[in-house]
Amino acid sequence: MAWQQLSLDTRYPDFAEEILESQGALSVSVLPAEGAESIFEPGPGETPQWSRARLTALFEEAADLDAVRLAVSELLPDAAEADPEQDEVADTDWVRNCLDAMAPMRFGERLWIAPHHREVDDPTAVVVKLDPGLAFGTGTHPTTDLCLRWLDGAEIEGARVLDYGCGSGILAVAALALGAREAVGVDNDPQAVRATAENARNNGVDERLRYGLSTEHDVGAGYDVVLANILAEPLIRLAPTLLATLRPGGWIVLAGLLDRQAERVMEAYPGIDWQQASCDGWTRLAGCSKSTAE
Template identity: 45%
Template sequence: MPWLQLKLTANRSGTASIEYALMKIGAVSVTLEDNADQPILEPALGETPLWDQVKITGLFDANIDTAAIATSLQQRLSQPLTHLQWEQLEDKDWEREWMSNFHPICCGERLWICPSWCAPPQPTKVNILLDPGLAFGTGTHPTTFLCMQWLDKQLLDDLELIDYGCGSGILGIAALKLGARRVIGVDIDPQALIATADNAQRNQLADNAMPVFLPDNAPEASADIVLANILAGPLAELAPILTNLTRPGGKLCLSGILDVQAQAVMDAYAKDFDFEPIAQKEEWVRLVGRKIR
């Protein structure tokens, strides 16, 4: 199905009214992007920050009257609009487009992440067959790659793990295929639990190898290793929970953290963990600590 995109720019204060007006006049979606290379590293809980200068894109059916839409939009707004730009969006099978750009990834000496629709390039290695669905975690992001790289080097035989924020299930499934006895997956998103269960089945794991739970329903049992690839803010807030879930002498592997946030996250766990040197890929880091009490 062909589409048209209406692109315009606005300052922070005018963005909400333009977004609302676009939806009222028939846009099927509205996208907001930074228009001035202004980074927003991580919002606080409950915040939805915007850039000072925002690029706004409204998506419309290609059969609409563009002149009428532009007039209707202007009539709904108090400020005059300039530099309206219409573009035709190429008609593609976007699912196939995404699939064509997800390739097998080597994450160490043993581990490979392979799209479920591809043959593993090295069948004798430990291959994770993955279809993330709507959940986060394909291995292409530095945070996931850093965690997979760490797991590749661990002796996991007969250990129990918790994957807190399991997303697609990629970390827990990797741990099981590397010898772990059991992994508990936890996520706040029901879609992630579905994706994890599907990927566990796709990798021919036993039905009870990786049970998944929403946080309120998760068992309170501790584990030899706790994995959490989330974001710095939630990781700091979850410190009491993740600490209690890690057995004395056990390991905690944290990622989803920018290099400038690493010290703040370590400080939240400092009294209970000794941390190894920080591992970094691009601007992202991985923290690994051993529980000392």
């Protein structure tokens, strides 16, 4: 199977990445554009920013890149200068190549995400072994990072957890590894469901994790924690659905939105006391039902 690749230059990499992912990009890499200058000197663990960035997005062979180009031209502020370039990429195990170079990553005090061939030398560590397959979620993106750090610091022991838009299943599996009683993961992408199933088996939590397509799986209600790491517009549309799954006094954690989108998303979820955290221009919202919140 071949893949399609679309590359473009922009002064607005966060906008461009959001557009490409909303159009079905399987992965998006961000590097400095040719001749770009660094805007500031990054601190430890920070992502560099450049005057112009080069984004490269990978799509399935059947993807309609004309539609992607149209979305870019309509939504990207500097679309006239983006000059998208399209290529075909020969089939390769690009995810495995990425994982081979991936080191274990720590999120908070206890939680680590590691590829299967890497060990964590920490007897107190809670380690999730991850193979994302073709689904989103390795922990490297700020949105996933923010959610994993929230889970590490939350009182998750014995909780019922819903991971809506589960991607690789990283959040559901991490919640179970941290002591959640049971979890449900749903996604609209069959690749994500398969990746979630495999990662659950590899981490020995498959008996406590139910999963399926969001269009076919009735997730029910009464969850102690509801996680949704997707995009701002879907989060707004899904507000009634996600609120209905949350028990009184439960926590809802939303990510995948830019800082500028946080206010609109919060307004779509009445009755929640929000806490906001940010990383590299991305926001995580975590809120508890006002019915029992202190």
